[in-house]
Amino acid sequence: xxxxxxxxxxxxxxxxxxxxxxxxxxxxxxxxxxxxxxxxxxxxxxxxxxxxxxxxxxxxxxxxxxxxxxxxxxxxxxxxxxxxxxxxxxxxxxxxxxxxxxxxxxxxxxxxxxxxxxxxxxxxxxxxxxxxxxxxxxxxxxxxxxxxxxxxxxxxxxxxxxxxxxxxxxxxxxxxxxxxxxxxxxxxxxxxxxxxxxxxxxxxxxxxxxxxxxxxxxxxxxxxxxxxxxxxxxxxxxxxxxxxxxxxxxxxxxxxxxxxxxxxxxxxxxxxxxxxxxxxxxxxxxxxxxxxxxxxxxxxxxxxxxxxxxxxxxxxxxxxxxxxxxxxxxxxxxxxxxxxxxxxxxxxxxxxxxxxxxxxxxxxxxxxxxxxxxxxxxxxxxxxxxxxxxxxxxxxxxxxxxxxxxxxxxxxxxxxxxxxxxxxx
Amino acid sequence: xxxxxxxxxxxxxxxxxxxxxxxxxxxxxxxxxxxxxxxxxxxxxxxxxxxxxxxxxxxxxxxxxxxxxxxxxxxxxxxxxxxxxxxxxxxxxxxxxxxxxxxxxxxxxxxxxxxxxxxxxxxxxxxxxxxxxxxxxxxxxxxxxxxxxxxxxxxxxxxxxxxxxxxxxxxxxxxxxxxxxxxxxxxxxxxxxxxxxxxxxxxxxxxxxxxxxxxxxxxxxxxxxxxxxxxxxxxxxxxxxxxxxxxxxxxxxxxxxxxxxxxxxxxxxxxxxxxxxxxxxxxxxxxxxxxxxxxxxxxxxxxxxxxxxxxxxxxxxxxxxxxxxxxxxxxxxxxxxxxxxxxxxxxxxxxxxxxxxxxxxxxxxxxxxxxxxxxxxxxxxxxxxxxxxxxxxxxxxxxxxxxxxxxxxxxxxxxxxxxxxxxxx
Numbered sequence: 001x002x003x004x005x006x007x008x009x010x011x012x013x014x015x016x017x018x019x020x021x022x023x024x025x026x027x028x029x030x031x032x033x034x035x036x037x038x039x040x041x042x043x044x045x046x047x048x049x050x051x052x053x054x055x056x057x058x059x060x061x062x063x064x065x066x067x068x069x070x071x072x073x074x075x076x077x078x079x080x081x082x083x084x085x086x087x088x089x090x091x092x093x094x095x096x097x098x099x100x101x102x103x104x105x106x107x108x109x110x111x112x113x114x115x116x117x118x119x120x121x122x123x124x125x126x127x128x129x130x131x132x133x134x135x136x137x138x139x140x141x142x143x144x145x146x147x148x149x150x151x152x153x154x155x156x157x158x159x160x161x162x163x164x165x166x167x168x169x170x171x172x173x174x175x176x177x178x179x180x181x182x183x184x185x186x187x188x189x190x191x192x193x194x195x196x197x198x199x200x201x202x203x204x205x206x207x208x209x210x211x212x213x214x215x216x217x218x219x220x221x222x223x224x225x226x227x228x229x230x231x232x233x234x235x236x237x238x239x240x241x242x243x244x245x246x247x248x249x250x251x252x253x254x255x256x257x258x259x260x261x262x263x264x265x266x267x268x269x270x271x272x273x274x275x276x277x278x279x280x281x282x283x284x285x286x287x288x289x290x291x292x293x294x295x296x297x298x299x300x301x302x303x304x305x306x307x308x309x310x311x312x313x314x315x316x317x318x319x320x321x322x323x324x325x326x327x328x329x330x331x332x333x334x335x336x337x338x339x340x341x342x343x344x345x346x347x348x349x350x351x352x353x354x355x356x357x358x359x360x361x362x363x364x365x366x367x368x369x370x371x372x373x374x375x376x377x378x379x380x381x382x383x384x385x386x387x388x389x390x391x392x393x394x395x396x397x398x399x400x401x402x403x404x405x406x407x408x409x410x411x412x413x414x415x416x417x418x419x420x421x422x423x424x425x
Numbered sequence: 426x427x428x429x430x431x432x433x434x435x436x437x438x439x440x441x442x443x444x445x446x447x448x449x450x451x452x453x454x455x456x457x458x459x460x461x462x463x464x465x466x467x468x469x470x471x472x473x474x475x476x477x478x479x480x481x482x483x484x485x486x487x488x489x490x491x492x493x494x495x496x497x498x499x500x501x502x503x504x505x506x507x508x509x510x511x512x513x514x515x516x517x518x519x520x521x522x523x524x525x526x527x528x529x530x531x532x533x534x535x536x537x538x539x540x541x542x543x544x545x546x547x548x549x550x551x552x553x554x555x556x557x558x559x560x561x562x563x564x565x566x567x568x569x570x571x572x573x574x575x576x577x578x579x580x581x582x583x584x585x586x587x588x589x590x591x592x593x594x595x596x597x598x599x600x601x602x603x604x605x606x607x608x609x610x611x612x613x614x615x616x617x618x619x620x621x622x623x624x625x626x627x628x629x630x631x632x633x634x635x636x637x638x639x640x641x642x643x644x645x646x647x648x649x650x651x652x653x654x655x656x657x658x659x660x661x662x663x664x665x666x667x668x669x670x671x672x673x674x675x676x677x678x679x680x681x682x683x684x685x686x687x688x689x690x691x692x693x694x695x696x697x698x699x700x701x702x703x704x705x706x707x708x709x710x711x712x713x714x715x716x717x718x719x720x721x722x723x724x725x726x727x728x729x730x731x732x733x734x735x736x737x738x739x740x741x742x743x744x745x746x747x748x749x750x751x752x753x754x755x756x757x758x759x760x761x762x763x764x765x766x767x768x769x770x771x772x773x774x775x776x777x778x779x780x781x782x783x784x785x786x787x788x789x790x791x792x793x794x795x796x797x798x799x800x801x802x803x804x805x806x807x808x809x810x811x812x813x814x815x816x817x818x819x820x821x822x823x824x825x826x827x828x829x830x831x832x833x834x835x836x837x838x839x840x841x842x843x844x845x846x847x848x849x850x
Contacts, residue, residue: 019793022791023790023791104811104812110811113789118823200824201823216644221646242846249848250848351844364538365448366448372538372841373842375845375846376533376843376845377844380842380847380849385529385533385849386529399542399646399824399837402837403839404840412823412824414795415795415827416797417796417797417805417806418801419802420801421801422805423670423673423674423802424802424804
C-alpha cells in the first residue's frame with residue numbers, strides 16, 4: 001500500500017465530507033447517531049467475533065494483561081457503546097449558535113457563529129470503544145473524522161466502523177464522514193499529523209509518550225492532555241469539616257485518574273492541626289506519604305508508621321504517581337502555595353480549602369491551571385461532572401480548549417456580519 | 426553573545442513576570458499604560474534620534490523605499506503611538522471575567538474565568554510602532570511579552586522599549602513584563618518559537634514568507650494571518666441598489682489590505698444584468714478584470730476595453746492580488762458559489778449580496794471563513810469596525826482565535842469550581 005496516496009485520499013474524502021456535515025441539520029446528524037446505535041446492537045455477534053480475532057492475535061503476540069483488558073469488548077461494553085451514541089444524539093447541537101450580535105456605528109450587526117472545525121484526526125490506543133465515542137462526538141459537532149486506533153484493535157475497529165458507516169448511509173450522510181485508517185503502518189500516523197490541508201486538529205488519546213511524540217511531530221494543532229499533577233492546598237482558614245473529606249476523596253477515590261490529587265500543600269499555621277487526621281486517613285488507605293521535613297516530623301509525631309513515610313525529593317513535586325502515593329509540603333502561606341503550584345503543577349486541576357473570601361478569589365485567579373476549585377475535590381474535573389454531556393478528552397493546553405473538552409471544544413466561532421448594503425467609510 | 430543562554434534568560438524572566446501580570450489589577454495595568462504614553466511623548470527627541478540612526482543604516486545598506494517608509498517614525502507617528510497606548514488603557518479589562526456559572530447536581534457551581542495566556546512572543550518586521558502597540562495589548566490582557574522586531578528597527582525599538590520599561594516601573598510592575606530581543610541574530614527567532622516552557626503563543630506580523638516559515642518551525646501555537654483572498658457573491662436575488670456600491674467599496678477602497686475583495690462571483694441568472702454596471706465602475710478605477718469565459722463575453726459586449734480584460738487562469742481563483750485586479754466568475758447558483766469559495770478562498774472574509782432569507786442563512790453557515798457577511802463590504806473585517814477596540818492581527822486559523830484578534834484573543838478561559846466541601850460520589 002502506498003501510504004502517501006492512501007492518506008491523501010482519506011484526507012481529501014474527509015475534507016469533502018466535512019462540507020456536507022457542516023451543512024447537515026441536527027435532525028440528520030441525530031438520525032445517523034441513532035442508526036449507528038441500532039446497527040451496533042444488531043451487529044453484536046460480528047463485533048464479538050472481530051474482537052476475538054484481535055484478542056487471539058494479542059495473546060499470541062504475548063501482549064500484557066492490562067492491554068488485553070483494554071482491548072476486550074464484552075456484550076455489556078457493546079451495549080454501553082450503543083447507548084453512548086444515543087446520549088450524544090440527545091445533547092444540544094452546538095453548531096450554528098449565534099452570540100454577541102451587536103450593532104456597530106457603521107450600521108452593520110457583528111456577532112459570532114459557532115461552526116465545526118472541519119476534519120478531526122483522532123489517534124488512540126487499543127480501546128475499541130473510542131472508535132464509536134469519537135465518531136459520535138465528531139459527527140454531532142459537524143466534523144469529519146479520521147480515526148487511527150491501536151493496531152491491536154484493528155479488526156474490532158473495522159467492525160465498529162462498518163456500523164458507523166451504515167448509520168451515516170441511513171441518514172444520507174457521506175460514508176466518508178468517519179473513516180478508520182485501515183493500515184497498521186506507523187507512517188500513516190506521521191502523515192495524518194502533517195496534512196494541514198486536510199486535517200484541522202489532532203486529538204491524541206493515550207499515554208504521555210504517544211502524546212508527546214505526536215505534539216513534537218505534528219504540523220496541525222493538537223488538543224492534548226499530558227499529565228495530571230493535581231494539588232489540594234489547605235489554607236490557614238480551612239473549615240475543619242471539609243479538610244479530611246476533600247483530601248480523602250481527591251486522593252483515594254481512584255488512583256489511576258488524571259484528576260486525582262498527587263500533592264498536598266498545607267499552610268504552616270494549620271499544618272500541625274490537620275496533618276495527624278489526614279495522615280491517619282491516608283494510612284487507612286495504605287497511601288505512602290512523601291514529605292518535606294516539616295510535614296514528615298509532624299506525621300512521625302502523630303504516629304504514622306515509618307513504612308508509609310518517605311522524605312520527598314525534588315522530583316516528587318512534579319510527579320504524577322497514578323498510585324497510592326502522595327507528596328506533602330508545608331508552605332508559609334498562600335503566596336508560597338500559588339508559587340509552588342505554578343512551578344510544579346502540570347496545569348490540570350488544583351483546589352484550595354478555605355473560608356477566607358480574599359484568599360479564595362486570589363487562588364481562583366492566580367493559579368494557572370485548566371480547572372481551579374474552591375472547597376471541592378479535584379476529582380470533579382471531568383466533562384460529565386461539568387455538565388458537558390460527553391468528553392473527548394481533557395486539555396492541558398491553554399490555546400483553544402482548556403480542561404474537559406466536550407462538543408464545544410470541537411467547534412470554533414467565526415464572525416458574522418449582517419448588513420443592509422453598508423460600505424466602509 | 427550566547428543566544429541559547431540569552432533567550433532562556435528572557436524566557437525565564439518573562440514567565441516570572443507573567444505571574445505578576447496575571448495578578449495585577451486593572452488600575453495598575455492602566456497606570457503603566459498611561460505612564461508609557463507620557464514617557465513616549467517626553468522622549469520624542471530621543472526616539473527621533475534613535476530612528477534616524479536606523480534610517481541612516483538602512484539607507485547605507487541600500488534598503489528599498491517601501492521599507493524605509495515603514496521604518497520611519499515622525500513626530501506625528503510618535504503622538505499616534507502615545508495615544509494608542511491611552512486608547513488601550515481605556516478598553517475594558519478582559520481578565521477575570523466569569524461566565525456561565527451553573528450549579529450541577531453534585532452541588533458544585535461550575536463556570537469559566539477569562540485569564541491571560543501567559544507569555545506572548547511577537548515577531549514583526551521593520552515597523553517600530555508595533556513595539557508600543559504589541560506591548561500595550563499584551564500588558565492589558567495580563568500577558569508578558571517578548572518582542573522581536575526587524576533588525577532594521579533595532580535602535581528605534583530599544584528606545585521605545587525604554588519608555589515601556591519606565592511606564593512599567595512607575596506602576597510597580599516588573600520591567601521584564603515587556604522585553605525586546607536585543608540581538609539581530611536570526612537564531613534568536615528560532616529559539617523564541619521553540620521554547621514552550623517559556624512562551625505560550627507566537628504572533629507573527631509581517632509578510633506571508635515570514636509567517637509560513639515561523640508556522641513551519643514553531644513548537645509553540647502560532648496565531649497567524651496568511652493571505653486574504655476575499656470574495657463577494659452576487660446572488661440571483663441581489664438588491665440592485667446594493668450591488669455596485671458594495672463591490673466598489675470591497676474592491677477599490679484600498680487595494681493593499683487583506684480584507685479587500687479579490688474575487689467576484691455572480692449567479693448566472695443575474696450576471697448579464699449586473700456585470701455591465703460593475704464593469705464600468707471597475708474601468709473608472711482602472712481595475713483589471715480576469716474573467717471566466719462567460720463573464721468575459723458579457724463584459725466585452727458591455728464595451729469594457731480589452732486592455733482591462735484578461736482570461737482568468739486557474740491560479741487567479743486563489744490569488745491575493747493586493748492590486749487593482751479582480752477575478753470574476755459566473756456560477757450556476759449558490760451551491761457552486763459556496764463550493765468555489767470553500768475551495769479557493771484563504772478563509773479570511775466573504776460576502777453575499779442577496780435579499781433571499783434562506784440563501785443568506787445558508788451562505789452564513791456553510792462558508793468556512795473567519796468572517797462571513799450578508800449585504801456588507803468585506804472591508805469591514807477589522808478589529809476596530811467589529812468593536813474590539815484594538816487588534817493584534819487577523820487570524821486565518823480556526824483554532825483559538827479566528828478573524829480579527831483583540832484583547833480577548835490574547836486570553837483563554839479556565840474552568841472554575843465553587844464548592845462547599847463537595848466530594849465526588
